[in-house]
Amino acid sequence: MATGSAELNSRRYREPYEPPSKRKIAYAAPQKADESEYHPSAPLKTLTPAEIRALIVVVAVVTAVAVGIILLAAEAAATQKDINRLQRGIAQVDDDIANLRIEIEQSQNMQIIKNRAEEELGLRVPTFDQYVYVSELVDPKSDFGRYIKERAYGAARSPAAGAPEE
Secondary structure (H helix, E strand, C coil): CCHHHHHHHHHHHHCCCCCCCCCCCCCCCCCCCCCCCCCCCCCCCCCCHHHHHHHHHHHHHHHHHHHHHHHHHHHHHHHHHHHHHHHHHHHHHHHHHHHHHHHHHHHCCHHHHHHHHHHCCCCCCCCHHHCCCHHHCCCCCCCHHHHHHHHHHCHHHCHHHCCCCC
16 A cells, blocks of 8 residues: 555544534635636627528528428338238238139039039939930031920920920
8 A cells, every 4th residue: 555545544543533414514615717707798609691591501401301301201101001001902812812723623523513413403414315416417407406405305395396485
């Protein structure tokens, strides 16, 4: 330790102890400034017209930049909203496409088609006597539709036999 710290320690123990409430605290008195340095009534520096114009231009530029940033942020938010809406629409269309692909795969299954034709529509596989051969036609330019009806449904339902036409 330095010799100065030994002096402090010895003084500390020689002085009587006073509780903090009774200690006297000495503050440095504020120093008075010289009257020549302090002038409360001195006028502030006045700005020249060129400085005022420059200040107005700076304030206008900063204001324009701030307004531009705000407008760009608003435009970006509106664009992001449109993007989100379009993405939701794309997701919906993708779901619809997936559902349609499943329906197409199910409708192309021949067993499902056969079952639906037999159960819902009442169709059956034709027997041999229900086939109509085109080579049996005498005159293909004659009333071909009537001939097919006669062959398919029999002569009883044909208009030539007196049955009402459908």
